[in-house]
Amino acid sequence: MLEVSNLTKRFGGVIAVNEVSFEVEKGEIIGLIGPNGAGKSTLVNLISGFYLPDSGKIRFLGEDITKKKMHERAKMGIARTFQNPRLISNMTAIMNVMYAVLGSERGSKLSLVEAYGEAAYYLDIFDMLKKRDVLVADLPIYELRLLELARALALKPKILLIDEAMAGLNPAEAERVSKLINRIREEFDLTIIWIEHVLKIIMRSVERILVMHYGKLIADDTPEKVVRMPEVVEAYIGEEVV
């Protein structure tokens, strides 16, 4: 489904992503981990089109998307969330999801009423329907995370890139978000790449882990094998891997 080949991104003298290559099959759920500054978010930014790579290629569903714009990639089915949720703060929760529905491939064929109905459906999945008329600026971080997931899902994505969905959440909230991510993956037949710092959750939620360190991909295997790899342990020296 997704094929990343020799992807490199430099910022001045810093190589944020260095010759990274991997493939993602349809339906996979993959964890992307690494110490701070490893290049995980940059990699997701490259896949979602926020940055264009200096070299390398990205193919999605067999098509070369390396130079495609962000909105074109979104329309192809690449959705993402952010460590710091990027929502429209002066709009209500449902309006935020509604404009994702309208921005999607099918959006032009929907009336405002139909888009509202669809948005309500996606909010309901995350138990956010009761907050539909609340301004985003007034929502706590846990609900912002759910809303961002609802907005991403409203695009009917084929692949979902999740950037630290647990950041700022307490353990109980993190558990609930983790369960919801697994639930939507099954219900919507999603492929997921999930950046996460809460390793205990990510290790038991995914089938495969990519580990980045100083911009390089240093490991790509099952969670059980990855935690025993010397290079991963070294990258996390001072930190407990699991």
Added chain:
Amino acid sequence: MLDVAALIFSYTFIFGSLYLGIALGFTIITGVLRIFHLGYGAIFLIAAYGTWMFWKDVGFGFIESIVLSFALVALFSFLIYQVVIKKFWEMEDYLLAALIAVFIIIEELVNYAYPEIVGVYLPTTIIEGSISIGPASIPGQLAATSVIAILMVICYLLIFTKTKTGLIMRAISQDIFASQLVGVNFDRMFIVAMILASLPPAIIMLLIAPIWALNPFIGWPLFTYAIVVSVLGGLGNLRGTIMASYIIGFIHAAVGFSLDPRLMLLASLVVVVAVLVFRPEGLARAETIW
């Protein structure tokens, strides 16, 4: 005393609505594209002189010429986006210089083709003579222009609040990055916004053409009103523009009828500067157009 108060009251409405119409397009561009469109004044010239050109030089009927001038204004806005704004999007100083250069070029072209001695006149009068509101007598055309300006604002508010395009534009006006992530083609929406924003100044220009002597440099004072109102209201916010239009309208009416009409613009500029000293973001600066 009562007569002066009635005049001030009436002309606050007239001037305020007129300035609202003049500044409406500028506010839309500032709100959606988040740029300071220094070429905005050229739209007034293209609308007026384009109509004259199609009517007198090309030989179309007057109504057809008006329709064609609107098409010309829309084409100008499309081209200025494609050729100037898109190119200098992330280079603000170049963008501002290029936009003002376009304005001056249009102005010089108009001055070359139709200098003041040509005596360009557009018979777009809707209401002849004056109408009386109590003791105040108001030129009928100005009153008609004011009412049409308000109707335009209502139409645009309906677009922004009740249509898919409006919802997407409001989202873009707040966060262009997040909008792209949900598949919004901001390029296309910017073109729509540019064209939508070019219609109010074109309509206002044609409506005031019979009462304000047309000359090739009329774009500047109209552009000045648009800037004064938008800056006072808070750049890119329609609520602020509405408030600021009537505040400026009141200042102009009060100064014009109780002091000296020559002090009108000066008085409003002093008030704008004074407000900005204490509230640099304007009266209602917001992250969204509405």
